[in-house]
Structures are given as C-alpha cells and as structure tokens.
Amino acid sequence: MKVHWDLHALAPLVAVTVTIVVVLIADFFFEYRERFKTYQLAAFGTLAALIPIITLARDGGTRSLFGGAFVVDTYTLAFQGFFLIVAYVTLLISVDHIGEGDYYQGEFYVLVLTSTLGMMIMAGARDLITIFVALEMISIPTFVLAGWRKHDTRSNEAAVKYFIIGVLSSAVMLYGISMVYGLSGSTSLSGIAEYAGSAGTPALLSIAIFLTIVGFAFKISAVPFHFWAPDTYDGAPIPVTAFLSVASKAGGFVALLNVIFFGFYASHTSWQPIIWVLAALSMTVGNLVAIRQTSIVRMLAYSSIAQGGFMLVPFAVAGVGSSKHASFEAVIVYILIYGAMNLGMFACVIAAMRRTQSDEISSFGGMSKYSPILAVMTSAFLFSLAGIPPLAGWFAKFVMFRSVLDAGTTPAVILGVIAALNSVIAFFYYAGVARAIWFRETPEGIDLRPLKTPFALNAAIAITGSFVLIVGIYPQVIARLGELAGAAL
C-alpha cells in the first residue's frame, strides 16, 4: 500500500505547521527587545495559510485523504478559513496584552497556532481517531494558555479546573467511542453511519452515543457540564479567554457536527433528546446566571454558555423530516457569526480595560466620555449578541429559528419557544452593559482624557466590527457561504 499524498489539500495544514516550527526556532535567536517579531512571523504565517484555502475553494470538488480519515470539501474549507481568521484576530488582540506583561511571547503564539492547527484538522476529520487526535490537539495547548500567568494563583486555578475537566471529558468521550467502535466495527464515520442506518438503535448504542455526547458537552460547556467555564474564563488572561470562548468552543461544535451529521445521524432517537435537554438547559441557566454577574468577563462567560445553547437548538431538531440540511447550515452560520461578534466583544473589553484596569461592569460607566468610538463599537457587539437587526446576530438567530420551524414537531416548537424567551432575557443584560457605557457616571479615579488604543487592537475591532455590520445588512453573503458549506453533507 503506497501512501497517497495530496499536497495541495494538505497545504493549509502544512503552512500552519511550518509557521509553528519557524516561530519556535526564531524565538531562540531574537533578543528580548525584538520578541515582537515572533508575532509578525506568526501573523504572516496565519495569513499565508489562507492562500491555499482560496485556491482549493476555486478548484472545488471533494478530496479524500488517508483512506477517508481526512476529507477536504467546502465544509472543511469554510471552517479552516474561519479558524485561521479567528487565530489572526486572536493574535491581534493578544500582541499588546502579552507584550506588555512579562510573558513569554514566542511560546504564546506557538500554542495559539498549535491549537488552531488542531481545529483545522478537526474541520476535515471523518474518522473517530482523527477526531480524537484533533480534539486533544485543540485542548492541550489551551490548558497551558489558561495557566499562562505562572505566579498568579487565579490563573493556576483556571488551568487546574480546565485541565481536570478537559481530561475527564476526553476519557468519558473515549469510553463512549470505544463502545461505538465495538458495535459498528469501524472507526470511520461513514462506517458508523452505515451501521447506525442498518441496526436501528440497540440499547448499547444509545449508551455509547450518550457517553460520547456528554464528553463533547464538557468541551462546549453545555449546562449541566459548564461549571468549569466561568472560573476558567475569569482566571485566564483575557485574550486567552476570547480564544477559548470562540475558537475552542467552535472546535468542539465542529467535532459535534462531524460526529452527529456524518456518523450517528440515523440513530436520531438516541441523540436528539439528550441534545434537546442540553440546549434548553444551556440557554436558560446561562442567561439567568448571566443577569446576576457584576464582572463583564463572567457575564460574557455565561453569555457564551447561553449562545452555545442557541447553537445546540438546530442539532436538537435535526433528526426529523427535511430539516437535516437546514439544521446543518444553521449551525455553521451561527458559529461563524458568533465567532466574529464574541471576538469583537472581547477586543472591546480588552481595549476598555486598558483604562479601567477592572472587569467590573460598573467601572465601564461613562466610557462614551473618554472613547466614543469604542463605546459605539462595544454597544454594536452587545446588540449583535442580543440579536438586534441590523447587526449580524439577528441573522444567526433567524436561521436558528428557521430550522426549528422547518422541523415543525411539538418538541421542536417547545424548544423554539424556550429560545425565544431566552432571547428576550438576554437582551436585558446586554442592554444593561450598554446603558452603563452611555448613561452611567464615570467612577472615581478614571482618567477622562481620550483613550488611545494600540493599532493591532483597533484592527481587530475593525475586522470583526465590519463583518458584523456587513453580514447584518447583507446576510446573503453568509447565507451563501452556509449553503456552500452545507452542500458537503
């Protein structure tokens, strides 16, 4: 058996790998004062990896590698591009934060890129072994990133909690996967789909699917497996929190998309009720706890749990009727939009915290006085997260509700009502922050001179902000992308 190498299909992964190696080696030779050059190398490599993605997309077609364990199609390419852009924006928002603190710069970028590489592999993974390796490749660097401030006990605690839960969830997921393998006799998702289609749902398969989904639920911090998320998000450095809440979560969702839509789909009577419960609980608990938070980071942590619940809704209604494609597309569109608006939100928080030095929502009072532009952008991201037109968030909610209506069954409609109620609740706490920014007094001791933010941070806010605005006004753009990616199903 000769190994067939399709280097073009692997080019985005190779580009990122080369960047990782080059950044790590270059870091040895730079003097302390030139360490920012590692950032330039990392950013350049990330953007360079987008080129083969564009050429592959122009070529079109499906490329299957390594006996079907890794597939490059429109779905894979859409997410690989998304993860690269998320990594680039993460580099933009972290360069000044990491550069100004006494942190190890080169290693930080290496770990962010390694995690990104894992996500890119996940996008193409169609085999349980590949999915497991990709998932661990996403997680292990982020364990280290969460504990980045070595001497800060809060950062230690964030890393310990994240690590223990992360590894525990991998073990539970693996146990489920081992039973899936034992039943179906195959680790490839197509083989599992064949088995699920022919066997119906024996009890053991239901248990195996349950354990696998519980493992993923930890990774995407769905309630009741969410308790690590607020503490980890709070204790980790904020750029890392942004990366965790967007990229790492999206990686988990891509894994869930792969496993459910390419593998377990036919046994929907097994996985649908579990995801229904996870979705309903995540939305409700996430939102209700978010209201009570006084720290913006913890509020965003619970808000991201709730947003994860919204993303689970299309899964929960996917198994019936003609809603398979609509749900698949809805999840893709929601992830892409959520990524942009949440990253933008964190970029704004990081920019504002350069002045306030505190993550209390009250300390953000009167932001419009010293930085009107930042106040406008922060409000834009807040309202986008709340789903107010004409910002991108409304379209994400719209496709989510459309998938519910496509399914049209009673459980689907009940879940739709829960989602609608939660959208209203969510509006209150997002609007509360916006009100503080515009109408509250500036707290004592905050400098009222205009706030100067570094160029990289401005660029990050500009990229995510323009995406949120353009997609909000012309949602056809992202709808078309979702259709193209969904065609791979």
Place this chain on the structure above:
Amino acid sequence: MILNQFLILAAVLFCIGIYGVLVRRNGVLVLMSIELMLNAVNLNLIAFSAYLKDTSGQIFVLFVITIAAAEVGVGLAIILLLFRNFRSPDLDQAQQLKG
C-alpha cells in the same frame, strides 16, 4: 473468544477511575485516576479489536497512549505550578473563583 470479561473489567476500572477523580483531592492522585480511566478505554478497544479481528482499534490505542502521555506531562506541569504557589498539591487550595 471471551469478550464480556474484558468489557466488565474495563467498566470496573473506568468506575474506579471516576471515583478517584471525584473523591481524591491530591492532584497527582487525580491524574493517576484519569490514567486508570484511559487504560479502561484501551482495554475496551483492544478487546473489541481482537474480537472483530480489525486492527483500527489497536491503532486507536497507540494514539490514546501517546496523547495520554502528553496530557499527563501538561497536567503535572500545571499541578507543579499549583504546588509552587500554594506549597501543597491539594486541589482544594484553588478555591478563589466561585462558579
């Protein structure tokens, strides 16, 4: 060929592992419990692989073993940091952030 005995042994090991993670407060012992869970998975995979006469289960085990080693490496480093800052490997020391 016998299969059930292996599966039962793996299930028992897995449960002991979960018990250890939930009950033990020493970070190193928690790591060892997680290793136990992963080894239960390995046992499952090998048993199925032999039963089905299919090698992909054994390949899976190789990946689980290597990735478990990487995980434990990172985990020990994190627990070592905790130990340096708190002078104790007790995970309950880390209780500043409340859910």
Place this chain on the structure above:
Amino acid sequence: MTQFYRNYLAVAVFAVAALGMVGAMLGVGRLVRPNRPQPEKYIAYEAGSDPIRGFGQSNVRYYVYALLFVMFDVEAVFIFPWAINLEALGVSALISMIVFILVLTLGLVYAWRKGVLRWA
C-alpha cells in the same frame, strides 16, 4: 475440578511458595539483625539531594527529566509499526517519519535552549 481451574492451581501453589520464601527470608533477617532505629534511616534516598515533602517524597527537579524521557519513550510507539512496514510504504513514509522525528527533536532543542537540562 475442570481443566481451567486445575491450570490455576499451579499458579496458587506457586504464589503460596513465593510468599513463604519471602516471609522466611525476612523473618530470619529480623531475628538475626541488631535493632537501632535512627530518624535518618527513614528518609527516602535520593542521590544525595534533599527530598521535598508532599510529592510522595521525591525531588521535583526530577520531573523535567522524567517528562522528557516519557515523551520520547512513548512517541517511539509510532516508530515500531512504521519500521516493520517501511518497505511496503515507500519513500513517502520515510519522509513523514523524518519530519515526525525532527519535530520531536525540536522539543528537545527547546528544552535545551531554555536551560531546563542544566542541573541548577
């Protein structure tokens, strides 16, 4: 008694014999040797360095070496199946293993550059 259990009878006899021999040796040793307890005798022997309490009485400095050893030891697991099938797999497999080993070596080079291999 079935054949199955008869096979295990040999194991049981063997186990009893082993326990008996170890017990006899330790018992004789205990009867013959003088008994002078000193606190130093209860400290774990660690190549001359002081043990640190809490981590099962082992020096944390060994951690880095243990880790590097485990990493390389475990990654070798991929090399054995590769070596057996190398002829069938051809040049591309050779190249991929060279890349794999180079990336592993990069980890070692990193540890060396950061000075963790120096016994400080």
